[in-house]
Amino acid sequence: MSDAASNAAPAASGRPAIEIEHVDKWFGDFQVLRDVDLTVNRNERIVIAGPSGSGKSTLIRCINRLEKHDKGVIRVDGIELTEDLKRIDEVRREVGMVFQQFNLFPHMTVLENCMLAPIWVRKMPEKDARETAMSYLERVRIPEQALKYPGQLSGGQQQRVAIARSLCMNPRIMLFDEPTSALDPEMIKEVLDVMVGLAEDGMTMIVVTHEMGFARQVADRVVFMDEGDIVESADPETFFNNPQNDRTKAFLAQILHN
């Protein structure tokens, strides 16, 4: 790396994609996150597992500031998240998010869903936005649905559109908040396949999921959260075969045996 390149962008390659340091968060009197530390490197795939109410979703929602953390530091691509709206917008442009409930915009076609943000946030010309949208819709294998409305699609198709919509913004990091939890079992695979493809292309991903097969297959690291705290963090091999913490063991015993 030359000196000239090093001051070009704050996102220079040496720095971790996401740094979370000593983060606390309360909902009223209830503490959801307790002194959470997590560093995600570039191109790293992290799966966050844990019982419901453990703060997994809240943690990733803090990364793009859908939730505000109360204490500690969160840096995304070197940009620290504070009250500064400009920085929040900057982070949101770089971070895509896929929700459990898809959250497609029902009054727009699939194509319009995908083109909206590139046009208005990235100021992309309409023609380019259309091409980008179509190329990502092809990538999630539903280009033929482009002119339909979300309500006309199955859950699996909607979730794939939601992934394409996020990718159209060309994010550096993708957050997945239980992307398959609202799907009928027969549709889970089509969504996971798209996510595996994304992982193979080297996208930095944080995935909150109960799909342990997916974790085994693509995760570089599995993080186990309980009661707002990261209890254990290890590569999938160690995590599944040799968990250290009792709570992890109990959790794995529960979900792997039913």
Added chain:
Amino acid sequence: MEWMRKNLFSSWGNSLLTIVALYLVYIIIVPFLDWAVFSAVFTGDSRAACLGPDKGACWPFVYANWDQFVYGRYPEAERWRVNIVFFLGAAGLIPLLMPSVPAKLYNVIFLLVAYPVLAVILLVGGRPGLPMVDTSYWGGLLVTLVVAVTGIVVSLPLGVLLALGRRSEMPVIRMFSVIFIEVWRGVPLITVLFMASVMLPMFLPEGVTLDNLLRCLIGVALFSSAYMAEVVRGGLQSMPKGQEEAARALGLSYPQTMIFIILPQALRHVIPGIVNTFIGLFKDTTLVLIVGIFDLLGQVRTQLSDPNWSAPQTAVTGYVFAAALFWIFCFGMSRYSTFMEHRLNAGHQR
């Protein structure tokens, strides 16, 4: 016959209800038709035609005073200006209401920017070739439409802003919106109009005068904005939280999120409520009567005091006529809103 047997006389109770309903229709419709058509007077040029014990509606009263009902005391030589304003309004509105006509954006710009300016220039005048016509000469349908249309056009955007303000995270904006809405909603429109016409001039600096009609327009517009704000807020509350989150996560700003994602859906949910407010507002315009402005109803009342038309059925005829005109406008709005609901629901159900 088959249909009647199935739907009207399918059972004992059903047959009885049908007969009672038919009887009720009979005792209401027949006398009304008799009054409005069979015994009505259609020709004549003074009260003499309508005098008599068995005479029904006195329709000549309506044609003889038609111009007053439409223009009020607007000078006869200048009424072409009002006609142009009516015509341009219709020409701008009708294509806008038809979904298949293209160029909606230009249409809206014409109707919301160019048209109001043109209408004010034409109606008020005070320019070479266009003598000034003081608003105290305006009346009839002209005033009804001016008040109603201004109220409708101002109250929707202002109501949206107030509704958003009420949900804002900024305490100052939220407080302001809540106070504004609750104050205007808590006061009867008559009080607002009295205040606008009597008290407002006391607060204005020396030498500044505001036209009486303009003051009423402002009063009506602010009053209906408060109602509109609550209707819109209902729509905003019906939106799932995920919609806003998804938009913000994509990097859309707050205004973009509202304009592209939240408002189109929220407003669609509350079309019946919005139109309901519009209809209420349209009918409430008659209240400007009490501050000395003669809307359609006021103008009808004024003409009733004309001794040349003093006959037993004149007053009823005048009121029925006014009611019918109001009904046409309100029913039109109601039908249009139903049409739009069906149209918007057809595309994409969720």
